[in-house]
Each structure stands twice: as structure tokens, then as C-alpha cells.
Amino acid sequence: MWSLVQHQLANARLLATLEKRRPRQASLRRGVSTAYYAVFQSLCVTCADTLVGKGKPWDVFTPVFRSLEHGRVAHTLLQSSVATTSELKRFGLAFKELQAAREWADYNPEPRPSFEEGRKSSPFTREETLTLIGLAEEAVAILDGLNEDARLRLATRLVARMRN
Amino acid sequence: MSHSEKDQRAEAVVKSAILRLLGGDSIDRVEVRAVEDQGGEPGLAVTIFLHKAPSEPMPGSLLLDAIAAAATALREIDDLRFPFVTFLAPEYEAAEDTRHTA
Numbered sequence: 001m002w003s004l005v006q007h008q009l010a011n012a013r014l015l016a017t018l019e020k021r022r023p024r025q026a027s028l029r030r031g032v033s034t035a036y037y038a039v040f041q042s043l044c045v046t047c048a049d050t051l052v053g054k055g056k057p058w059d060v061f062t063p064v065f066r067s068l069e070h071g072r073v074a075h076t077l078l079q080s081s082v083a084t085t086s087e088l089k090r091f092g093l094a095f096k097e098l099q100a101a102r103e104w105a106d107y108n109p110e111p112r113p114s115f116e117e118g119r120k121s122s123p124f125t126r127e128e129t130l131t132l133i134g135l136a137e138e139a140v141a142i143l144d145g146l147n148e149d150a151r152l153r154l155a156t157r158l159v160a161r162m163r164n
Numbered sequence: 165m166s167h168s169e170k171d172q173r174a175e176a177v178v179k180s181a182i183l184r185l186l187g188g189d190s191i192d193r194v195e196v197r198a199v200e201d202q203g204g205e206p207g208l209a210v211t212i213f214l215h216k217a218p219s220e221p222m223p224g225s226l227l228l229d230a231i232a233a234a235a236t237a238l239r240e241i242d243d244l245r246f247p248f249v250t251f252l253a254p255e256y257e258a259a260e261d262t263r264h265t266a
Binding site for chain 2: 019021022023024025027028071078089090093094096097099100103123124125126127128130131132133134135136137138
């Protein structure tokens with residue numbers, strides 16, 4: 001695992017457990033967002049490492065690293081032609097769930113819909129945040145466990161634009 | 165099939181899949197409702213209300229199992245909406261500053 005990704009996941013846990021009493025909304029929101037970005041950047045580095053190669057000059061590495069678009073990635077990962085194994089399916093599902101949580105964490109001032117009708121009124125609870133961080137760790141582990149061929153096929157589908 | 169029939173069918177298969185996965189003992193109820201995701205795509209918010217918070221937060225792997233079980237159940241009835249799953253328990257700690265004041 002890339003140390004940046006590892007440290008982002010560690011930072012997310014720190015944020016989620018920062019306040020000993022009731023957590024601050026800002027800590028939980030940043031924890032959720034940081035967990036998502038750990039997964040997204042793990043995917044970015046997987047694509048660049050696979051298609052360009054580790055240790056290659058930045059001017060060829062960075063454009064591939066930066067070519068992934070959040071919405072397109074989530075859509076592509078759930079396509080049956082990409083989610084060809086149970087691990088890839090699980091990765092796609094985790095990515096979509098985390099992306100939606102991150103959108104809420106970063107942009108929506110309201111409590112999450114379920115919470116308003118439930119017993120809490122909060123964008124996230126501490127426990128939900130920790131579960132989402134656990135989900136991000138699970139997703140990164142799936143990505144790290146892919147074999148070379150699966151990584152190459154995944155990276156190609158995420159980076160290349162297919163003609164309709 | 166009307167919208168409401170589709171939602172009712174989705175709710176039934178998702179609830180059944182979640183109960184099959186987790187067993188009924190720890191679950192107070194499961195709520196399923198139609199939502200839109202950030203891209204405007206239709207989805208389902210699935211909230212699993214637990215009777216009591218477990219000693220440790222739900223593991224990410226269990227959340228993923230629940231999403232996968234719900235997604236598979238939905239696909240089997242040709243419903244391609246994404247199930248966004250949340251666990252909630254009475255003891256869960258909400259943030260202290262949730263309400264915006266002008």
C-alpha cells in the first residue's frame with residue numbers, strides 16, 4: 001500500500017476519534033472524505049503504476065494519475081464488463097458507497113435522510129464514520145490484492161476512453 | 165409496474181436479503197426508501213436499525229456484505245438502483261453541532 005494512502009486511512013481514524021466526548025461534525029465529515037480519497041488515490045496510483053510504471057518521470061506518470069474522474073470511475077466500476085470477479089464487484093460497490101458518503105460529507109449541510117426519521121439528527125455518527133473508514137480499508141485491500149492481469153485490465157478501462 | 169409497486173418489491177427483497185445475511189436478532193427494523201444519488205441517478209437508502217450498538221463499530225467488511233447482498237437481490241428483480249446502506253443504533257454518537265444557526 002502506498003504510504004500516502006496508508007496515512008490517509010490513519011488520519012481518517014484519528015479524525016473520527018479525535019474528540020473524547022461528542023464528536024464535532026467537522027471531524028466526522030473530514031474523516032469520511034479522507035477515507036474516500038484514500039481509495040480514490042489508491043486507484044489513481046494503481047493505474048499510473050500499471051500503465052506507466054513506477055519510477056518513470058513525473059511528466060508521463062502524473063497525467064495518467066490525474067486522468068481518473070470521480071463520477072466516471074464509479075460508473076465504470078459497476079459495469080458488468082469491468083466487475084468480472086466477485087472482488088472487483090465488491091470494490092465497485094464499496095467505491096460507490098464511499099463516493100456518495102464523501103459527497104454528503106463535503107457538500108451537504110443537512111442530516112443524512114435516514115437520520116432525520118431515525119433517532120439521530122446528524123450528518124454522520126462516529127460509528128458510521130468508523131464503519132465507512134473500515135469500508136475504505138477493505139476496498140484498498142481488495143485493490144492491493146489484484147493480480148497483474150486484473151490490474152492492467154482495470155487500469156485500461158478506467159483511463160482509456162471507449163468510443164460508443 | 166408502477167413506481168410504488170417497484171419500490172415495494174425492492175423494499176421486500178432488500179429487507180429479506182439483509183435479514184438473511186445478518187439474522188433477525190440484532191435488527192430492530194430495516195427501512196428502504198427511494199433517493200437520488202449525487203449524479204441524479206435513482207438509488208435506495210437502506211437503513212438498518214440495530215436494537216443495540218455492538219461493542220465495536222460495524223466492520224467495513226460487514227457493510228460491504230450488506231451492500232452486496234442488497235445489490236444482488238435488486239438485480240435479481242431487474243432493479244439496478246444502488247443500495248446505500250447505513251447502520252444506526254440508539255447509542256451511536258451524533259455530532260455535537262448538527263444544527264446550523266443564522
